[in-house]
Amino acid sequence: MTEHDITLTVNGTEHDLTVEARTLLAHALRDELGYTGTNIGCESSLCGACTVHLDGEAVKSCTALAVQADGAEIRTVEGLADGDELHAIQRAFQEEHGLQCGYCTPGMMMTSVELLKENPNPTREEIREGLEGNLCRCTGYQNIVNAVENAAESLRSGAVADGGTVADDPTADDPTTTDGGESK
Amino acid sequence: MFPDEFDYYEATSVDEAIDLLAEHSGAETELLAGGHSLLPAMKSGLSSPDVLIDVGGIDDLHGVSVDGDTLVVGAMTSYSDLLDADAAHKHAPAFAAAVGQVGDEQVRNRGTIGGNLAHADPASDLPGAALASDATIVAEGPNGEREIPIDDYFFGMYATALDPGELVTRVEIPSAAGAAGAYAKKPSPSSGYAMVGIAALVETDGGTVTSARVGANGVLDHGVRLEAVEEALVGGSLDQESIEAAAAVATDGIDEAMMMSDLQASAEFRATLLEAYTKRALRATAENAAPRAAD
Incomplete structure (x- = not known):
């Protein structure tokens, strides 16, 4: 068995930790660092509950080794809000009832944020395709699609805090622009 | 769900990866790239390598x-x-x-x-x-x-x-900038993997098919070319009638006894899918050929 010293920067906060080679990124985040907003669902890279951003891209953290993420910038659901101010996607999920039990929601939102960064004005079909890798067993998806549409509109009109995700903002992926992590 | 324990090495160059492979040739060793086949297999216990060599970060292999x-x-x-x-x-x-x-x-x-x-x-x-x-x-x-x-x-x-x-x-x-291509698949409703997937690449000259390559996955235990379909296409035009005729021979040369048969689909059903999705792939190819011809 090998152990490895790694550095993960999560929501702007740098963490040094020692992990077994087999430690999954999801477990390092949850069990070692306490970012329990990241849920673990199917354990087989299908359900997307464990989605986080790894160097700006949505990935399933149950299907990545923590050692593979050594040196990476990670953003979890805890890094979405700006202090007490919810991110547009969080407000939209709340307003549109985009969740019932809430288990899939952190992953849904992390995937949605990447989707809206790449495509600020998606059609409903594009939203469904973009969220193909996130399963919900409560809502029937209608309100989730509504929520992503709502957030897209808010972000485009600049009516709400963008939480650092507006597409044309060059600092969009810079986790230092949010304080979600520092407050931990 | 944890994978079994293993030793992990990160290769930073192709030479280093080859050296690591040689060094650990006596152990059960796997190369780790993006990990989206290997890690699920390791988590479910289907694969338990002693050594993982991570080649995903080798800069020269990207792009x-x-x-x-x-x-x-x-x-x-x-x-x-x-x-x-x-x-x-x-x-x-x-x-x-x-x-x-x-x-x-x-x-x-x-x-x-x-x-x-x-x-x-x-x-x-x-x-x-x-x-x-x-x-x-x-x-x-x-x-x-x-x-x-x-x-x-x-x-x-x-x-x-x-x-x-x-x-x-x-x-x-090889560049197929002058050709049209498409892929049509019947995904497994649970995993999204292809029960049958057909890729087609067709070149036409003045409306006549000059070359065609059609490959299938999900059908046999390895990818396979549908040579009978390719032969049926060449010399004809990529219209509805010739697409129907080509798809009709999709299973020619493929032994149904060798076809995959599992919980998702029987071999017989796969044979049906093979024809249907060959048709879809060729129709999509024909649709894609039109805008390319206009370029």
Whole structure:
């Protein structure tokens, strides 16, 4: 068995930790660092509950080794809000009832944020395709699609805090622009 | 769910990866790329390697470029990075179409082209497209580099022409900028893997098909070309009638006894899907041919 010293920067906060080679990124985040907003669902890279951003891209953290993420910038659901101010996607999920039990929601939102960064004005079909890798067993998806549409509109009109995700903002992926992590 | 314990090494160059493979040749060793086939297999206990050599971070193996008439795809290029490259859509339309159908956004952000082809899952989306695109697998090992034509590459389920000491460094695809391509698949409702997937690449001249390559995955225990379909297409036009006629021979030359048969689909059902999805892939190819001809 090998152990490895790694550095993960999560929501702007740098963490040094020692992990077994087999430690999954999801477990390092949850069990070692306490970012329990990241849920673990199917354990087989299908359900997307464990989605986080790894160097700006949505990935399933149950299907990545923590050692593979050594040196990476990670953003979890805890890094979405700006202090007490919810991110547009969080407000939209709340307003549109985009969740019932809430288990899939952190992953849904992390995937949605990447989707809206790449495509600020998606059609409903594009939203469904973009969220193909996130399963919900409560809502029937209608309100989730509504929520992503709502957030897209808010972000485009600049009516709400963008939480650092507006597409044309060059600092969009810079986790230092949010304080979600520092407050931990 | 944890994988069993293993030793992990990160290779920073191809030479280092080859040295590590040689050094650990006595143990059960796996190369780790994006990990989207290997890690699920390790978590479920299907695979328990003693040693993992991570080649995903080797800079030289990333990126898509054009070299003369060849599209060169670094083995560790992720599906998403390939899809972001305009050259891939222009020069390898069938291959890019299949890559776009792999998994979902998060999977495409992590999984790699070389990892997929080295793993050789028969139900993956790339074997058929690699065959249709006449790709060449370039591998490097202790004896240097060698090129493996795709028609000699797939042996069986998870089995390829690669030697244990080798790794795939790049995939070379001859430019099909003048052709039209498409990929059509029937995904498993649960996993999204292809129960049947058909990739087609067709070149026409003045409305007549001059060459056609059609590859299938999900049908046999390895990707396979549908040569009877290819022969039926050449010399005709890519219209509804000739598409129907070509798809009608989709199962010719394929032994139904060798067809995959599992919980998802019986061999008999797969044979039906094979014809139906050959038709869909060819129809989509014909639709894609129109705007290309107008370019």
